[in-house]
Amino acid sequence: MNTHNHPAHNSDNKISVLFGCLGNICRSPTAHGVFQLLVNNAGLSSSFNIDSCGTGDWHIGQSPDNRSAATALARGYDLSALRARQICADDFDRFEYIYAMDNANLVDIQDLCPASFNGQIELFLPVANNLVVSEVPDPYYGGVNGFDNVIDLVESASIALLNKLKNSVEIKP
Numbered sequence: 822m823n824t825h826n827h828p829a830h831n832s833d834n835k836i837s838v839l840f841g842c843l844g845n846i847c848r849s850p851t852a853h854g855v856f857q858l859l860v861n862n863a864g865l866s867s868s869f870n871i872d873s874c875g876t877g878d879w880h881i882g883q884s885p886d887n888r889s890a891a892t893a894l895a896r897g898y899d900l901s902a903l904r905a906r907q908i909c910a911d912d913f914d915r916f917e918y919i920y921a922m923d924n925a926n927l928v929d930i931q932d933l934c935p936a937s938f939n940g941q942i943e944l945f946l947p948v949a950n951n952l953v954v955s956e957v958p959d960p961y962y963g964g965v966n967g968f969d970n971v972i973d974l975v976e977s978a979s980i981a982l983l984n985k986l987k988n989s990v991e992i993k994p
């Protein structure tokens with residue numbers, strides 16, 4: 822990574838991470854909650870600004886999908902404080918690392934991205950080198966197993982993401 826083109830921190834000196842999916846009620850809130858807890862447990866919450874968003878507007882203001890929330894809670898992740906919102910122009914100023922859950926989300930986010938953006942927009946799962954899939958499948962219209970699959974994939978990628986980004990945390994004297 823070229824640190825001149827991609828400074829590790831935004832203006833408030835935090836590492837800023839935005840997760841994006843379609844509705845912001847299933848996959849990206851799961852990633853948000855899982856990654857936030859990993860960061861908290863590592864004692865790094867003051868060094869990160871973490872959020873999630875959807876490319877669509879159908880669920881603005883809603884809590885995470887009940888199935889996502891229940892599956893996450895059973896695995897130790899409380900998503901109850903999260904509310905869906907749609908991606909907006911400000912996000913490209915406020916966030917440096919933007920992770921899309923699937924290829925459609927990636928293209929949609931790239932289409933909205935201004936030329937002035939100096940961060941990274943990538944698929945989330947390839948951050949982990951060991952996963953056989955590159956997209957988090959949309960669980961919304963599928964069965965219950967889809968939600969466990971989302972957590973499994975998101976947990977693996979979140980662990981890898983924290984390993985990748987924690988090297989950028991400034992050690993203050």
Ligand code: 4NP
Nearest residue numbers: 842843844845846847848961
């Ligand atoms: P998400 O799942 O993108 O993981 O939040 C979806 C939620 C809602 C819809 C599609 C996907 N929907 O069509 O309403």
